[in-house]
């Protein structure tokens with residue numbers, strides 16, 4: 456039997472109930488994460504359905520166990536169901552979890568976040584997309600300008616205005632829609648610039664009177680640290696001079712790269728920073744934190760009782776039904792306390808473990824004479840370009856690793872404090888075996904997009 460057909464048959468057999476669930480639920484409209492649809496692998500294009508999570512692992516509906524490096528897409532820094540989050544959630548469930556009156560935990564969490572992030576004020580939301588949307592709106596309100604600048608290859612969530620890419624040759628820096636459904640006039644409002652280039656700084660400077668904000672991701676694993684650091688400092692200087700809001704999107708890096716995220720790591724302070732994932736302790740919570748000058752656009756700024764003070768800053772509209780959901784606040788408060796008490800050693804330790812893991816993975820790949828390599832950004836690791844999640848090797852590798860009981864996001868992953876040395880060994884062993892099988896079956900394992908032809 457053909458190798459691929461044989462592999463597909465085994466995978467289907469192992470995950471039969473996940474496949475049935477997917478087949479029975481065609482009413483559910485969803486993109487096929489994490490590796491998308493591919494006609495040659497159509498028969499295994501369905502998501503693995505999970506029934507139970509604990510520490511660094513989960514179990515699927517077919518009772519297969521997986522070491523999980525997807526880790527809630529990076530939201531579970533302390534693994535699945537850490538005891539302190541579970542206890543906080545149970546306590547809150549007992550008290551009730553409705554929204555409407557002010558949540559008792561909101562101001563406690565706000566104080567903890569001010570302490571952890573070093574920012575002056577904070578506001579809450581549910582998703583990273585929402586936090587970025589609010590951050591940009593605050594920047595526009597305060598600067599009285601409309602346009603934003605962001606960088607090619609970055610991701611800032613699914614707002615229309617950030618689902619953009621750089622334009623065509625004759626007009627390369629004006630954004631065009633990244634995907635159908637994004638209006639051209641919205642995309643055009645964005646300047647989409649090359650990351651870490653001097654030219655980008657010049658263009659930002661040229662457009663200083665139109666730009667409300669420069670939006671930059673806290674980190675991208677495939678970029679050298681030095682490049683990030685220098686660029687962050689240059690951006691900070693320029694945005695300061697031009698009074699453009701520097702928005703640092705810390706969704707991936709917040710509380711992960713360092714307690715104070717990329718800003719602490721690279722030694723800069725943004726005007727506004729957006730957080731999500733880790734801080735929610737596995738629950739949906741996002742945070743917009745920043746200088747009072749910007750956050751005051753939500754409520755007009757602080758005022759006191761018993762005197763003539765009142766909201767004085769120009770305000771914009773910010774509202775969201777579940778932005779202070781008591782369960783999210785309870786999980787986040789427990790997580791923030793844990794982060795504060797653990798100190799910077801937590802991130803330093805995990806970052807170092809990830810670096811060692813990536814070295815081991817790359818050593819194994821070098822021995823197998825493939826050009827695939829991994830890189831790390833803090834405790835996040837990903838394949839180094841030109842390999843990306845859509846390349847055929849990555850898709851095949853994802854399914855092979857899953858069939859060995861190791862689950863990654865594509866083949867990217869997050870280390871958590873719950874992963875054990877055995878879990879890391881499982882990944883290294885599964886990678887070696889998967890790549891060997893693919894190579895022995897004649898698949899090209901040294902090009903980024905070999906298609907499915909044998910080499």
Ligand code: PMP
Pocket residue numbers: 581582583584585587610611612613672673704705706707731
């Ligand atoms: N910004 C960045 C840097 C992200 O990585 C993500 C999601 N991974 C988002 C924003 C959007 O977050 P969400 O999916 O919670 O909307």
